Amino acid sequence: xxxxxxxxxxxxxxxxxxxxxxxxxxxxxxxxxxxxxxxxxxxxxxxxxxxxxxxxxxxxxxxxxxxxxxxxxxxxxxxxxxxxxxxxxxxxxxxxxxxxxxxxxxxxxxxxxxxxxxxxxxxxxxxxxxxxxxxxxxxx
Numbered sequence: 196x197x198x199x200x201x202x203x204x205x206x207x208x209x210x211x212x213x214x215x216x217x218x219x220x221x222x223x224x225x226x227x228x229x230x231x232x233x234x235x236x237x238x239x240x241x242x243x244x245x246x247x248x249x250x251x252x253x254x255x256x257x258x259x260x261x262x263x264x265x266x267x268x269x270x271x272x273x274x275x276x277x278x279x280x281x282x283x284x285x286x287x288x289x290x291x292x293x294x295x296x297x298x299x300x301x302x303x304x305x306x307x308x309x310x311x312x313x314x315x316x317x318x319x320x321x322x323x324x325x326x327x328x329x330x331x332x333x334x335x
Contacts, residue, residue: 205232205262207313209313210328211235219252223325225259225260226256230332233262234261234264235286237266242279243280245282248263265286266312268288274287287309294310316331
């Protein structure tokens with residue numbers, strides 16, 4: 196995995212979020228285990244939505260260490276919009292030259308640009324989303 200900062204631990208076992216309940220479950224599990232967690236959403240959700248979901252989850256579980264990653268695929272415009280919205284990181288899989296320019300923009304904003312990310316856990320449909328996140332974040 197490559198990113199603009201060297202803190203790979205927070206991106207090691209990402210969790211896909213579809214709403215506030217997923218985010219709270221992921222943060223509660225991360226807090227229980229004392230590990231960081233990256234919340235991932237598709238670009239269609241929007242950077243402001245993801246940032247708000249993370250802020251709400253942080254308010255509910257303030258002890259958790261978490262960041263927001265918007266999966267922008269190869270869409271540079273979505274990545275720029277996400278960075279402007281203040282997300283912690285964007286996942287961009289487009290051309291390396293474009294990724295380099297986006298990495299510069301991300302660095303100026305104190306964000307990370309990821310070009311790879313492990314497949315995230317999707318807790319949607321789990322009987323107990325927090326337990327699923329706990330098992331995932333524990334390496335299960």
